[in-house]
Amino acid sequence: MFEKSTWIRLPRNVVIGHGVLDQTLAAVEELHLSGRPLVVSSPTPHAVAGERVVEQFAAAGYDPAEIVIEEASFDAVQRVIAHAEEVEAGFAIGVGGGKAIDITKMAADDLGLGFVSVPTAASHDGIVSGRGSVPEGDTRHSVAAEPPLAVVADTEILAEAPWRLTTAGCADIISNYTAVRDWELAHRLKNVPYSEYAGALSQMTAEMLVDSAGSIKKGLEESSWIVVKALVSSGVAMSIADSSRPASGAEHLFSHQLDRIAPDAALHGHQVGVGAIMTEYLHSGPKGRWRDVRDALGALGAPTTADDLGIDHETVIEALTTAHEIRDRYTILGDGMSEEAAIEAATVTGVV
Numbered sequence: 001m002f003e004k005s006t007w008i009r010l011p012r013n014v015v016i017g018h019g020v021l022d023q024t025l026a027a028v029e030e031l032h033l034s035g036r037p038l039v040v041s042s043p044t045p046h047a048v049a050g051e052r053v054v055e056q057f058a059a060a061g062y063d064p065a066e067i068v069i070e071e072a073s074f075d076a077v078q079r080v081i082a083h084a085e086e087v088e089a090g091f092a093i094g095v096g097g098g099k100a101i102d103i104t105k106m107a108a109d110d111l112g113l114g115f116v117s118v119p120t121a122a123s124h125d126g127i128v129s130g131r132g133s134v135p136e137g138d139t140r141h142s143v144a145a146e147p148p149l150a151v152v153a154d155t156e157i158l159a160e161a162p163w164r165l166t167t168a169g170c171a172d173i174i175s176n177y178t179a180v181r182d183w184e185l186a187h188r189l190k191n192v193p194y195s196e197y198a199g200a201l202s203q204m205t206a207e208m209l210v211d212s213a214g215s216i217k218k219g220l221e222e223s224s225w226i227v228v229k230a231l232v233s234s235g236v237a238m239s240i241a242d243s244s245r246p247a248s249g250a251e252h253l254f255s256h257q258l259d260r261i262a263p264d265a266a267l268h269g270h271q272v273g274v275g276a277i278m279t280e281y282l283h284s285g286p287k288g289r290w291r292d293v294r295d296a297l298g299a300l301g302a303p304t305t306a307d308d309l310g311i312d313h314e315t316v317i318e319a320l321t322t323a324h325e326i327r328d329r330y331t332i333l334g335d336g337m338s339e340e341a342a343i344e345a346a347t348v349t350g351v352v
């Protein structure tokens with residue numbers, strides 16, 4: 001008897017373009033959500049877009065509530081939950097970078113509220129995903145969270161954000177190459193469930209972004225358009241897989257470990273990009289495609305070395321040798337790299 005089943009949760013409205021922040025109310029009203037909106041953001045995104053979203057809903061008679069969070073943590077999720085209960089929120093709107101959006105979707109999941117995603121930076125592919133990524137002690141959780149019912153990505157705002165945030169988004173997408181390789185490996189070696197559709201979509205998204213590198217340039221709003229569409233596509237791959245596997249492999253474990261031992265040293269996307277150069281080397285050897293990964297990152301203006309990241313060489317080696325410990329996700333790192341092998345990989349690829 002055939003017993004397989006799948007449940008793919010995707011956004012209903014994806015609104016991308018110049019000035020579309022002003023259409024947040026319209027995108028939400030289409031969803032037939034009721035009650036008070038709670039606008040969750042972090043300080044800069046609040047000033048850049050959150051206040052405008054609040055004003056839009058206030059002008060339409062919604063009595064919006066708001067909360068500004070400072071960091072991505074389970075404590076922050078709890079604070080948002082408590083505030084949402086206090087103000088009796090009917091749905092949640094996350095406005096910001098990856099951290100604010102992750103916190104909002106996790107709080108919305110806990111409360112059973114609808115969630116709307118309003119990215120202010122094209123810096124990460126959690127814009128659409130139904131996953132939240134949060135550090136806790138020695139580990140980092142990828143937890144099931146509320147996927148957005150609507151996404152409103154205003155390319156005018158994304159284009160005005162610091163350029164490094166956009167190159168971080170590009171690198172988060174390029175890391176899909178190695179993430180999919182790790183996923184396939186885990187499928188072959190450990191029988192981890194693999195989705196051909198999600199794997200193919202994730203890989204195609206990375207290829208399309210690399211093919212568009214010539215149009216991704218500082219100061220061009222079209223760059224934000226190309227990158228945010230790729231980020232949405234990558235998030236859809238995660239939703240199809242019901243896992244972050246299509247977009248998160250060993251290069252992400254490396255980045256998560258860097259976040260622990262060198263907090264806030266560099267952006268998530270930049271770290272995973274540099275990680276991907278080294279994990280591609282581990283997959284395909286010295287003559288393999290690690291140069292293609294490095295060159296693609298370089299062409300898009302993303303970091304390719306430890307020095308570019310502003311992270312010292314010893315920290316890179318420590319993160320490489322301990323990355324496999326961060327969570328139970330089988331990758332090319334297997335049960336861990338020796339220090340000698342880590343130095344070799346980082347040196348041959350020019351990361352250190």
Ligand SMILES: NC(=O)C1=CN([C@@H]2O[C@H](COP(=O)(O)OP(=O)(O)OC[C@H]3O[C@@H](n4cnc5c(N)ncnc54)[C@H](O)[C@@H]3O)[C@@H](O)[C@H]2O)C=CC1
Binds near residue numbers: 158
């Ligand atoms: N849930 C998921 O599937 C995914 C989650 N993530 C998570 O997202 C986080 C990384 O996202 P980021 O956006 O890099 O971090 P972030 O949310 O800390 O934002 C980076 C910085 O950009 C600033 N910023 C945002 N928009 C701005 C604007 N318009 N103008 C000026 N500054 C602006 C923020 O205030 C912050 O200081 C990590 O925690 C990562 O694990 C990343 C990818 C996927």
Ligand SMILES: O=C(CO)COP(=O)(O)O
Binds near residue numbers: 172252
């Ligand atoms: O960053 C992600 C995909 O780009 C997903 O994060 P996790 O590694 O926590 O699943």
Ligand SMILES: [Zn+2]
Binds near residue numbers: 124268272
């Ligand atoms: Zn990522």
